[in-house]
Amino acid sequence: MAFSLHFTKGHGTGNDFVLYSDPEGELPLTPSQIAALCDRHFGIGADGLIRAVKSSKLNRKHEPGQIVDDPAGAHALAEDSAAEWFMDYYNSDGSLSEMCGNGIRVYAKYLLETGLASINPGETLPIGTRAGVRDLTAQGTQFQVDMGRWSFEGGEPVVKVEGVPVARPGIGISVGNPHVVAAFADDGELDAANLSTAPRLEPVLPDGANVELVVPRDPLVKDGVGHIRMRVHERGSGETLSCGTGVVAAALATRHWAGEGAPHNWRVDVPGGTLAVRMFPTEEGEHVALSGPAELVYTGTVEIA
Numbered sequence: 001m002a003f004s005l006h007f008t009k010g011h012g013t014g015n016d017f018v019l020y021s022d023p024e025g026e027l028p029l030t031p032s033q034i035a036a037l038c039d040r041h042f043g044i045g046a047d048g049l050i051r052a053v054k055s056s057k058l059n060r061k062h063e064p065g066q067i068v069d070d071p072a073g074a075h076a077l078a079e080d081s082a083a084e085w086f087m088d089y090y091n092s093d094g095s096l097s098e099m100c101g102n103g104i105r106v107y108a109k110y111l112l113e114t115g116l117a118s119i120n121p122g123e124t125l126p127i128g129t130r131a132g133v134r135d136l137t138a139q140g141t142q143f144q145v146d147m148g149r150w151s152f153e154g155g156e157p158v159v160k161v162e163g164v165p166v167a168r169p170g171i172g173i174s175v176g177n178p179h180v181v182a183a184f185a186d187d188g189e190l191d192a193a194n195l196s197t198a199p200r201l202e203p204v205l206p207d208g209a210n211v212e213l214v215v216p217r218d219p220l221v222k223d224g225v226g227h228i229r230m231r232v233h234e235r236g237s238g239e240t241l242s243c244g245t246g247v248v249a250a251a252l253a254t255r256h257w258a259g260e261g262a263p264h265n266w267r268v269d270v271p272g273g274t275l276a277v278r279m280f281p282t283e284e285g286e287h288v289a290l291s292g293p294a295e296l297v298y299t300g301t302v303e304i305a
């Protein structure tokens with residue numbers, strides 16, 4: 001059955017998303033419908049799609065048409081009963097991802113501007129994701145998201161990138177979704193990387209991975225803040241102008257490589273802008289926070305076949 005979908009287009013440092021409201025879980029889309037909407041030639045065009053659904057109503061639609069319950073909504077509410085809204089996130093090929101660091105800031109702005117949620121000064125907005133609940137704070141025109149715990153996961157696969165003759169050792173990092181970060185020698189080598197095809201990982205990771213290529217800025221550290229440049233190939237979306245979870249993984253990997261005394265605050269330049277990362281201790285272990293802008297660009301209506 002065809003229907004009209006009202007959507008909003010937004011981005012965070014050029015990582016762009018289609019967002020729509022489905023509070024009661026009545027309009028889950030299939031992977032092929034999502035891929036069609038995200039197509040830059042035949043659809044709206046975006047790196048990903050975000051459905052605004054209440055955590056208590058989270059469900060999704062499989063390709064054959066059946067709607068399945070998704071326990072991630074109940075898990076979010078069990079973790080924090082105030083996490084009323086869930087970020088139901090899909091990559092541009094229609095595949096699910098656990099978390100999106102740019103998308104969650106844009107989603108927070110969407111919830112606030114549409115009046116679906118509010119944040120009182122000094123308070124946080126908890127949002128459910130498949131990686132757990134994430135707390136957001138508004139800071140002027142920017143948002144900060146506490147990305148929670150992180151871990152080394154995925155080993156040290158070799159990263160082979162088209163256009164770069166020598167393979168690099170990578171390091172696997174999970175920030176709720178999987179990443180592999182590899183260090184490159186300089187800007188020239190980073191610019192030569194052809195990310196129109198996915199970097200090859202050896203061994204291949206079972207759930208796939210987002211791959212970040214980083215080079216140090218000169219100086220690497222100034223006034224206690226580390227500074228790197230990054231390009232990314234996102235799982236399920238290809239090369240994008242930015243990836244928030246990727247920026248966090250890149251800063252964590254670079255701090256690890258830099259060794260003792262390396263800073264806990266980082267600036268990361270991506271093709272679409274600059275994001276800030278801060279690592280800080282908590283009672284349950286180290287957390288990492290990401291700060292950056294969120295923009296809503298336009299709204300429209302599209303026919304879904």
Ligand SMILES: N[C@@H](CCC[C@H](N)C(=O)O)C(=O)O
Pocket residue numbers: 015048091096097098099100101102103177178210234235236237242243244245246
């Ligand atoms: N662009 C996102 C990450 C989106 C999900 C990713 N492609 C995956 O499959 O894990 C970000 O800003 O973090």
